[in-house]
Amino acid sequence: MAYLEARGLGRDFPGVTALNDVDIDVESGRAHVLVGENGAGKSTFVKLVTGTDRPSRGQIRIDGKDAAEHPDLFRYIAYVPQELSLFPHMSVAENLLMPFHASGHRGLVRRRTLEAKTQSYLDRFGIAAKPSDLVRNISVPDQQLLQIARASTNTDMRVLILDEPTSALTPVEVERVFRVVRDFHERGIGVVFISHKMDEVFDIGDDYTVLRNGKKVDAGQLADVDEDRLIRAMSGQKLELGTMFRPKVPRGKPLLTVTGLSGRKFDDVSFTLDRGEILGFAGLVGSGRSEIMQTIFGFLKARGGRVSLDGADWPLGDTTKSVAGGMLYLSEERKHHGIFPHLSLRENIGLSITDLTNSPLGISAARERAAVDDIIKDYEIRTASREKKISFLSGGNQQKAIIGRAMAMTPKILIFDEPTKGIDVRTKAQIYKIMQGLAEQGIGIILVSSEMDELRKCASRIITMHSGRITGDFDSATADSEQLVGAIFATETEHV
Known part of the structure; x- marks a missing residue:
């Protein structure tokens, strides 16, 4: 019924x-x-x-x-x-049972009752936490x-x-x-x-x-x-689900070299990223993937190790220098760290393309409109108008706007953290094709993803992580899912 x-x-x-x-x-x-x-x-x-x-x-x-x-x-x-x-x-218990009407007496919250009720839910749902966490x-x-x-x-x-x-x-x-x-x-x-x-x-x-x-x-x-x-x-059309989006040109020389990097949730991480490569990072949520990228970019502080770009030491802990040096990090939380939801699509893109829109009298509105229209066209952003609030666009079109804005800054390295989170199948394929095209232009791309199929379709190599350490470095063309999943749960480094 x-x-x-x-x-x-x-x-x-x-x-x-x-x-x-x-x-x-x-x-x-x-x-x-x-x-x-x-x-x-x-x-x-x-x-x-x-x-x-x-x-x-x-x-x-x-x-x-x-x-x-x-x-x-x-x-x-x-x-x-x-x-x-x-x-x-706030605590797990407070989040779970707010507004507490079933956990107190005459308007007073009883902590013991609150936490006892919470524990029953934690047990039932298999949540690895304490009520007071x-x-x-x-x-x-x-x-x-x-x-x-x-x-x-x-x-x-x-x-x-x-x-x-x-x-x-x-x-x-x-x-x-x-x-x-x-x-x-x-x-x-x-x-x-x-x-x-x-x-x-x-x-x-x-x-x-x-x-x-x-x-x-x-x-x-x-x-x-x-x-x-x-x-x-x-x-409304047939899509080829098996299409691969790995770069079709040979990888170039090493672009980014990470040696013995340690920080929040990870330890002694070393890897290289070549020009024109899409390098995938796989692992359970909490394995340290995002923390590594945020440390390289400068959001988080490093405890040790070194990073070099084109053979020169890279300054850690300074996002401004990272952007100026050609490195951009696109967060998985695009609504919080990728867009300005109350601004229009034009304003969101225009914030990063002032080099293209400046004139002796300030920002040229005509140049800005033209540059934004080019990005909308090149990245196939579906919108009724450039003046539409970006928050009204779909997640996929928001992501394409973020990528277009980033590319206007001519980066050397793009770090994508869960770039297709909450995005439909067709738009995913469009974003994969964009990443492939960028890599074929010589840009180094790091792709952090929880979707194994996404990594195998796009990445040339896949690095697996477990508990803050690298456990594998695989050629995605030859590694199978069993090997990758095994390495995600492994503790010893394995190279294939």
């Missing part, structure tokens, strides 16, 4: 229809996968069925009743967003599970919506999330699972709906379809 029903659901905004005539049923005890490219209407649908926005037309029924007439019914729908929405400076000190996978656990503290929950819950997790960590989802199934809770990862869609899903340009274009049971059909429905 469908516990959540959408009938003829539509939502209009000035000049655009974000959702049009969409029907979806979410049944108790089943996982309904919602897929579509960035901008297809998935987020709009979620806002409507969680009661955070009102439809322009159509009906939402919860437990057989019209939610417009009974808005209190939205309490049965729980939602876990893609971006972590925890309070990092600060959230900022626990791993990203545990934070993701904590968000799901927090949603489950809603005792009225009958439908749980998970938006890209595994976007930055490795396969082992994904399985932890899936165990929780399967437990919800057994308890009769319906799950809406939003994902761009096709293997996960078929692993966890029962039913599916495909949205494209705000419309439902396909729906049914996943047992009756294959991956190609879903991707064709999402994109």
